[in-house]
Amino acid sequence: MTEPKRPTLRDIAQAAGLSKAATSYALRGLRGSDRTVARVQAIARDMGWSADPAARALAGGRSGNVAIIGSLGDLWRQGLAVMLSEALHQEGLFSAITDVDTSPVRERDALRSLPARRVDAAIVFPVDPSAPYWAEVPERIRLVSLGDALPHRPVARTVLFDNETGISTALNHLAGLGHRSVGLLAPSLPSTPGRPAQLLVEKLGAELGLDVVVGPSASSVAGAAEAAAILLALPARPTALLCLSDTLAFGAYRAARNRGLSIPGDVSILGFDDSELAPLVSPELTTFGWDETAIVAAAIDSVVKDEAPASVAIHPEFLVRTSTGPCSAPPATP
Structure with missing residues (x-):
């Protein structure tokens, strides 16, 4: 036998003909007429509803x-x-x-x-x-x-x-494609360079014999485009950009195209969180799903x-x- 499904706030709201917010207030006796509060609480009792103890303490x-x-x-x-x-x-x-x-x-x-x-x-x-x-x-x-x-x-x-698995997989993928110079776009300010994911890229990159250069970036397409433009203007520019979010990767696309670089012919770009736009851009973005x-x-x-x-x-x-x-x-x- 399976246990009956515990009724949710949505179920009670539908039975009472109220919004979830109004139902939540009534269950806690915070708002609503005495009649509404009594009716909602009676419906909840009849449905066998009870909040999780910790949620009840919070709510x-x-x-x-x-x-x-x-x-x-x-x-x-x-x-x-x-x-x-x-x-x-x-x-x-x-x-x-x-x-x-x-x-x-x-x-x-x-x-x-x-x-x-x-x-x-x-x-x-x-x-x-x-x-x-x-x-x-x-x-x-x-x-x-x-x-x-x-x-x-x-x-x-x-x-x-599990950033270690993601970053290790990304760097091994790029190394397997022959890349030895990798630019890292990291969502941070120059004053906060010690993010664990960023440190992992530098550590694992060194173990693979990769030359990793870091470009701190604002967490926006425009900010990433500026940061990527700096990396791509280096005398020995990276042949691949690993971006610690897809938003940063989209900024890298803009910077590459502004410099007339093809993707992935001139520069490979790899994202990190499979946003809804990742398979819609051209070329489709290699990334990680969470x-x-x-x-x-x-x-x-x-x-x-x-x-x-x-x-x-x-x-x-x-x-x-x-x-x-x-x-x-x-x-x-x-």
């Missing part, structure tokens, strides 16, 4: 506010932030999304604002995961970090992306469930398309 005993904070100029992260917001809403929680670009100062200020905003939990895409300001966040605020661990906040829940549904589910469990694992690892799928090809020696610089 009832405290504010139910969850912050989503990160560098969101990147198209893939924008989509993931929207998915997280919708999933929190399904749990009867409330979310506010804050873009801090690639600025550690803005990230620090956003974190310091959490107590005044009556936030119970924060899901973060850390700009500078090694910064000491993570330790300043009050212990009552549950932190869930996506992508990187937070050394100064070891109790934070983490949904880790299971967004699994990422969101793990993050939400980390917010609402005390028994959720402290860390969950997400592994990438390598998607070889047509933006990478055999190395051709760069033309001599006039």
Whole structure:
């Protein structure tokens, strides 16, 4: 026998003929007439609904506010932030999304604002995961970090992306095509060069005998185009660009075309997060697929469930398309 499916907030809202937000308020007795509150709570009891204990503590005993904070100029992260917001809403929680670009100062200020905003939990895409300001966040605020661990906040829940597998696969792919000079477009500022993924590229590149040159970039197509243009103007320009997001890769496309370089004939370009546009650009972008549904589910469990694992690892799928090809020696610089 299978267990009956636990009714959701959506099910109760449909039965009550109310929006999910109004239903959530009524279940907690926060808004609505006494009659509406009583009716919604009766429907919930009849359906056998009960909130997860931790979610109930978040959504009832405290504010139910969850912050989503990160560098969101990147198209893939924008989509993931929207998915997280919708999933929190399904749990009867409330979310506010804050873009801090690639600025550690803005990230620090956003974190310091959490107590005044009556936030119970924060899901973060850390700009500078090694910064000491993570330790300043009050212990009552549950932190869930996506992508990187937070050394100064070891109790934070983490949904880790297996960057080592992705980067190793990418560099071996390029090396196998004969590339020896690789430009790295990394979503960071010159003041934050120590991102774990960036350090992995430099370390694994050295092990493969690759010459890796780093181009810090804003998390936008325009910013990446500027950063890629600098790399492609070097006297011994890279024959391949590894971009730590597809948004950066699209900027690299623009820079290559502005210089009259063909892709992949003159320069191979490789992305990292399989945005919806990756198979639509020409040539189609070689990149990595990450299971967004699994990422969101793990993050939400980390917010609402005390028994959720402290860390969950997400592994990438390598998607070889047509933006990478055999190395051709760069033309001599006039």
